[in-house]
Amino acid sequence: MPLKPFAVLCALLSSVLFAAEPSVQWYKGNLHTHTLWSDGDDFPDSVVRWYKTNGYHFLALSDHNVMQRGEKWFAPAKRKGGPEIADKYLASFPADRVKVRGEGAAREIRLKTFDELQSEFGEAGRFLMLTSIESTDSRVHVNVTNLRDPILPDKAIDTSTSSGIVAAMRHAFAAVKAQRAATGQPMFAHLNHPNFKWAVTAEEILQVEQQRFFEVYNGHPTVYNEGDAVHASTERIWDIVLAERLGRLGQPPLYGLATDDSHNYHIAPDRVTMRSSITGRGWIMVKAAELTPEALIASIEKGDFYCSTGVTLKEIVRTSDSLTVEVQPEEGVEYRIEFIGSHKGYSHKSEPVRDANGEVLRVTRRYSDHVGRLLQATKSVRATYKFKGDELYVRARVTAYRPKSPIVVPGELERAWTQP
Numbered sequence: 001m002p003l004k005p006f007a008v009l010c011a012l013l014s015s016v017l018f019a020a021e022p023s024v025q026w027y028k029g030n031l032h033t034h035t036l037w038s039d040g041d042d043f044p045d046s047v048v049r050w051y052k053t054n055g056y057h058f059l060a061l062s063d064h065n066v067m068q069r070g071e072k073w074f075a076p077a078k079r080k081g082g083p084e085i086a087d088k089y090l091a092s093f094p095a096d097r098v099k100v101r102g103e104g105a106a107r108e109i110r111l112k113t114f115d116e117l118q119s120e121f122g123e124a125g126r127f128l129m130l131t132s133i134e135s136t137d138s139r140v141h142v143n144v145t146n147l148r149d150p151i152l153p154d155k156a157i158d159t160s161t162s163s164g165i166v167a168a169m170r171h172a173f174a175a176v177k178a179q180r181a182a183t184g185q186p187m188f189a190h191l192n193h194p195n196f197k198w199a200v201t202a203e204e205i206l207q208v209e210q211q212r213f214f215e216v217y218n219g220h221p222t223v224y225n226e227g228d229a230v231h232a233s234t235e236r237i238w239d240i241v242l243a244e245r246l247g248r249l250g251q252p253p254l255y256g257l258a259t260d261d262s263h264n265y266h267i268a269p270d271r272v273t274m275r276s277s278i279t280g281r282g283w284i285m286v287k288a289a290e291l292t293p294e295a296l297i298a299s300i301e302k303g304d305f306y307c308s309t310g311v312t313l314k315e316i317v318r319t320s321d322s323l324t325v326e327v328q329p330e331e332g333v334e335y336r337i338e339f340i341g342s343h344k345g346y347s348h349k350s351e352p353v354r355d356a357n358g359e360v361l362r363v364t365r366r367y368s369d370h371v372g373r374l375l376q377a378t379k380s381v382r383a384t385y386k387f388k389g390d391e392l393y394v395r396a397r398v399t400a401y402r403p404k405s406p407i408v409v410p411g412e413l414e415r416a417w418t419q420p
Helices: 007-019 044-053 082-092 114-121 162-184 234-249 293-301
Strands: 025-028 058-060 109-112 128-129 132-136 139-143 188-191 213-218 255-259 283-288 305-308 313-318 322-327 335-343 373-378 384-386 393-404 413-418
Touching: 007 162, 025 044, 044 058, 044 114, 082 109, 109 255, 114 128, 139 162, 162 188, 188 293, 213 234, 213 413, 234 335, 234 393, 255 305, 283 293, 305 313, 313 413, 322 335, 322 393, 322 413, 335 384, 384 393
Parallel strands: 025 058, 058 128, 188 213, 213 255
Antiparallel strands: 025 283, 132 139, 139 188, 283 305, 305 413, 313 322, 322 384, 335 373, 335 393, 393 413
């Protein structure tokens, strides 16, 4: 029986839509990594090789205030443990790809540039290098991903004060916006480890509207993701900023990242300590149509990604009336899915934190328990939260009840966080 004209039109439209819809997949990546170009303790090609061989799809080498360009030579004799690092490197790569000059104490080895690393390790659809820099002053550290030219801190800004912290963040995010506009190249910045040296408070982040990303988890064990009795955890900071931005300031949400911030590459798993900054501790999973800078950044800027320290999510489904999260479970592991959010009409009041003498401390203020409250929780590998209609945002946190391995921070469990 012949199709009626309307049915034919619907069939044609359907075939066109489905044919045009690109396939998407999850890509795993780390956006915070250090090498001998700054204060990491291994050669950049050794670091890149580790990430590629361990299942990562993209990587950014975010050395402090430098991009991997030009010539830089590593002098093993001038660094503690340097001769051992150099010997290990020379033994692990063919001699004809390594440039060495001098002998004995004068021996130097040239570091590979970004272009050389991408040429050697880059592989279409499998592995991608992203340009990066960690714009670093004494307190404010901002990573810039996929930039064209270095973005450095303004040395004239005094970051020992709250106003200086805000000014330093504004400088970095404004510089990224200007470079993106001038070059047309997609790039973005994120605030690193706000609790490192207790540098950045929620209130200071709230003064930088251009800021869209921050590290809710940083793998360096001395950045205090969990906070303490005086300082808010990074998750608490996240909820405060989300509630205030969406409920009071009319600003876009803040998205959370997990990163390694790796510096140490020669520590055996049974020798790690609370000062070891190693690989494989935090990453993001981006849902994108292809493995290109443009596709990854487009998805990241839409919030189409999650961050993890060990939990893999099989599915995240957001509809107009619900949020569903499903875990890719591992045998013998118990999971808990929590939905966290803030409601419209929450109390905007906050109180300062004071020391024993009553002096106000420069730390994140205390807010109502209705900010970032637990909305629903279940011990399951799949859960759905039905929106009530008065939520400002809802995000999910998934915990795997097994210690994160190797144990760097005692009591730390594996987790994943969705975007709000």
